Amino acid sequence: MSRDRGDAVSPARAQPAQGAGARPHRRSLLLGGLGLGGAALGGIGLAACSTSNGTTPSPVPTLRAPTPVPGVSDGVFGLGVASGDPLPDGVILWTRLAPKPTQGGGMPSRDVPVDWQIATDERFASVVRAGTQTAQAAFAHSVHVDVRGLEPGRDYYYRFRAGTVLSPVGRTRTAAAPASGGAAAASGSLSFALVSCQDFQNGYWPAFDAIAADHPDLVVHVGDYIYEYDPDSRFPDRLHTTPQTLGLDQLQTLSDYRNRYGQYKADPALQAAHHAAPWVVTWDDHEVENNYSGLVDEPGDTGARHQDPARFARQRAAAYQAYYEHMPIRAELNPGSPDLRIYRRLTFGSLATFNVMDTRQYRTRTPGDYPSAIGPAELGRTDFDGTMAGADQERWLRAGLDASRTRWNLIAQQTMMAQLDGQLPTGGTELLTNLDQNDGYRPYRQRLLTGVRDSRVSNPVVLSGDLHCAWVNDLRVDFDRPDTPAVATEFVCTSISSAFFLISDDFVRENNARFNPHVRYFRGDRRGYTRFRLTPTQCRADQRVVADSDRPDSPVTTDATWIVEDGHRTAHSA
Incomplete structure (x- = not known):
């Protein structure tokens, strides 16, 4: 594992280290101004570093003086900064040098040293860690710093410097330390x-x-951070970047994916959310290609769009590398490999454990290969050899649930877990479902929920996305037996902006009444997110909705609030 100059550990990589941003958002300007008002990066002396394990604090090294770097000027931090994967004593800090984020980045084709600081205050009067990390050209001049030696359960502020240019300031927060006594305490x-x-x-x-x-x-982001489609928008300022090959309606090359991430991450609202808090991320399908499964590309693809597993593996390797390059994630990248393990577990004191899953990389082929993903529910019911997570990840999840001693145990995964069957409004009696969801892998889902039940883990809650609408569901081992007890509650967030693709809210509600009695709440006509607050006594979930996503300044309100009480497996309306 390589180390940068300073008290931090850099995530390991298989490759050894080698020698016009968007308009700033209002919050970025505020935090950046506070950072500039504090101690200059080059003027920091030795500062004591607090530690969480009682050992003797180590000093923070004095950073070298600001040094101009050819090709590095204003706009180099056009993608902002981010943090993620918090631990009780550490967090990942991220940035990417990209003055021309949709045109290959616009950086010189050489490595660039990047200084970083983390402090207990926004003005950087109390710096606790600092160092220098190499932004490698081979990784799009991205920077991942795994800072350790921080105090648990507290806010920190961080920033970077490239040459003489300071980045915006971000806020992050470490996880709480475990309390003796586990969930009881x-x-x-x-x-x-x-x-x-x-x-x-x-x-x-x-x-x-x-x-x-x-x-x-x-x-917590559960997937579809970018979309791979060709430029096609009713908003002139929201047209996608143009990929190397137009007409395929998908990205294929590393350059394609990097430019698309550059476009998304230059958005001021997204930057504001990254600057405000650490993120825990996982991917779904659109970070690579719609509805892919393992090394099988989108069902129904033909001609130039269709790729055999060997070609798709190369596309997936490019997509996974670009994802790593743009996310504040603790992972080990092997460049050129189509594999990247991102399922992981994060614990927040004795209050909560997040089991973060990957249900794309290891899943078996979607039953039926329907281009629309809609097909007979019976295909999912008889998919006995199917899995969305793979055998190793299934065992990993069960072992984590068995061992957990936290009060709340959350499973963050991509597609809706609850059964969602229905019939088309045009008539016909065949029971249909979305086979790209857990409904296409019903024996797998039954294994997973049986494990949740049999582990007797405290307060399991499933967190999902993908469907572009908000749901609250009771989860059962056998959804066809509504008289059996629920084993967990599921919250599905609506989309940030992606369109709701089902026929209408009323049609969905009618189908739910007939076929899906475990659905407690549904809304599909608004974009937004779900806001949670966990305490030892309850999990509170506010369904937050945007009035009009056609407007960047649209108000956001709470549509409904649902609560899971400690010791209960179902939610009730507040």
Whole structure:
């Protein structure tokens, strides 16, 4: 594992280290101004570093003086900054040098040293860690710093410097330290936002501004951070970047994916949400290609769009590398490999454990290969060899549930867990479902929920996205037996901007009444997110909705609030 100059650990990579941003958002300007008003980066002396384990604090090294770097000037931090994967003593800090984020980045083709600081205050009067990290050209000049030696359960502020240019300032927060006594001694609270599905072309992102204003402890993103489609938008300023090959309606090359991430991350509202809190991220399908499964590309693809597994593996490798390059994630990238393990577990004191899953990389082929994903429910019921997570991840999840001693145990995964069957309004009696969801893998879902039940884990809650509408569901091992007890509650967040693709809210509600009695709440006509607050006694979920995603300044309000009480497996309306 390589180390940068300073008290931090850099995530390991298989490759050894080698030698016009968007208009700033209002919050970025505020935090950046506070950072500039504090101690200059080059003038920091030795500062004591607090530690969480009682050992002797180590000093923070004095940073080298600001040094101009050819090709590095204003706009180099056009993608902002971010943090993620908080631990009790550490967090990942991220940025990418990209003055021309949709045109290959615009950086010189050489590595660039980037200084970083983390402090207990916004003015950087009390710096506790600092160092220098190499932004490698091979990784699009992205920077991942795994800072350690921080205190648990407290806010920190961080920034970067490239040459003489300072980045905006971000706020992050470490996880709480475990309390002796486990779940029985749980205390404190944790606030977080659940988000997914932010199609840049489909509208604006006032939901992210609202999340920044919420000042949460954490943001949990369960997939579809970017969309791979060709330029096609009714908003002139929201047209997607042009990929290397137009007409395929998908990205294929590393350059394609990097430019698309550059476009998304230059959005000021998204930057504001990243600057406000650490994120925990996982992907779904659109970070690579719609409805892909393992090394099988989109069902129904033909001609130039269709790729055999070997070609799709190369596309997936490019997509996964670009994802790593743009996310504040603790992961080990092997460049050129189509594999990247991102399922992981994060614990917040004795209050909560997040089991963060990946249900795309390891899933078996979707039953039926329907281009629309809609097909007979019976295909999912008889898919006995199917899995969405793979055998290793299934065992990992069950072992984590068996071992957990926290009060709340959350499973963050991509597609809706609850059964969703229905019939078309045009008539016909065949029971249909979305086979790309857990409904296409019903024996797998039954194994997973049986494990949740049999583990007797405290207060399991499933967090999902993908469907572009909000749901609250009772989860049962066998949904065809509504008389059996629920084993967990599921909250599905609506989309940040992606369109609701079902026929109408009324049609869905009619089908739910007939076929899906486990659905407690549904709304599909608004974009937004779900805001959570965990305490030892309850999990509170506010369904936050955007009035009009055609407007970047649209107001965001709470449509409904649902609560799961400690010791209960179902939610009730507040």
